[in-house]
Amino acid sequence: MKELKDRILNEGKVLPGDIIKLDGFLNHKVDCQFMQRIADEFATIFDIESVDILLTAEASGIALTAVCAAKWGKPMIYAKKAKSDNIEGGLYQSEIYSYTYKKHVTQIVSKEWLKAGQRVLILDDFMANGEAVRGLTDLVAQAGADLEGIGIAVEKGFQGGGARLRDAGFNYHALAVIEKAAPGHIEFREE
């Protein structure tokens, strides 16, 4: 997606440790009208009509997914990080490793809202190692729901998460795949 790549080049910052900061429009300050155009781009890739519910992970995927959900008229659900005691009863749980927080995190979704037979589209703003998305696919499988696809705005292509999802045969698409990143230099994968 050209506009996304342009904004990554113009506004992104690469920090030591391969950290790519897009916090001026994607995941701290968020340009939600731009998120609407990202929704339009996803709609050219996925069969949105056939999707029952959008699934993302707390916290940074929520803004993009909420804008998509409003635009497409679909409900969304976000997997929470465990510890809140406000989710009663049955839960699907998946264990992931958060490289951001350097610890294991448990993602939870209420069995009340993710159900067998639902057609699920997973969305997230950013993917590096792909742990959050792997956890979400696991939640979908536990629920017996059908995974229609996985849409990611920005993939760090050199950290393996996208490759694993493609190899696993998922209907996986990222709108911008960063192949190389160094301070002052970002290179995208050719499409």
Added chain:
Amino acid sequence: MKELKDRILNEGKVLPGDIIKLDGFLNHKVDCQFMQRIADEFATIFDIESVDILLTAEASGIALTAVCAAKWGKPMIYAKKAKSDNIEGGLYQSEIYSYTYKKHVTQIVSKEWLKAGQRVLILDDFMANGEAVRGLTDLVAQAGADLEGIGIAVEKGFQGGGARLRDAGFNYHALAVIEKAAPGHIEFREE
């Protein structure tokens, strides 16, 4: 807001410990088209034209605020819970007590995105003790930004957060104020 109160009555659950669960449409599974109607309601209360940026707190405020931001054509920013090492440089920080997680939490916002003179509207989906919102008002003050108002979808009126914000003279509005809650019974404050 009548539709909001109706949904609270029809879909909300009160659990022991005064926990009011609205996780089927507000803060786990989210009805983002309904969030658009909440945005319309906020727009009758606040002077949205004069607002520069929307501010909310991770994580449950993000979906509602993102939908408002997309609808109104305004940027949004969400205060993060500290610990991510992906936010470099200058930060505004506020310490709050999370009753949900029963521990102190540090909210952070990058100085890069919240600036002196900006007109800020704080939005959140839910308020009980008001600690998250108190932290956000503190971040706005630290930045030297101007707080235009505080909009909350659902206030637990019996836990004091709203009263403190009204008493402090903020331009504070909640679309539904729950006065009493017990299993099977929810009562709203008269307007």
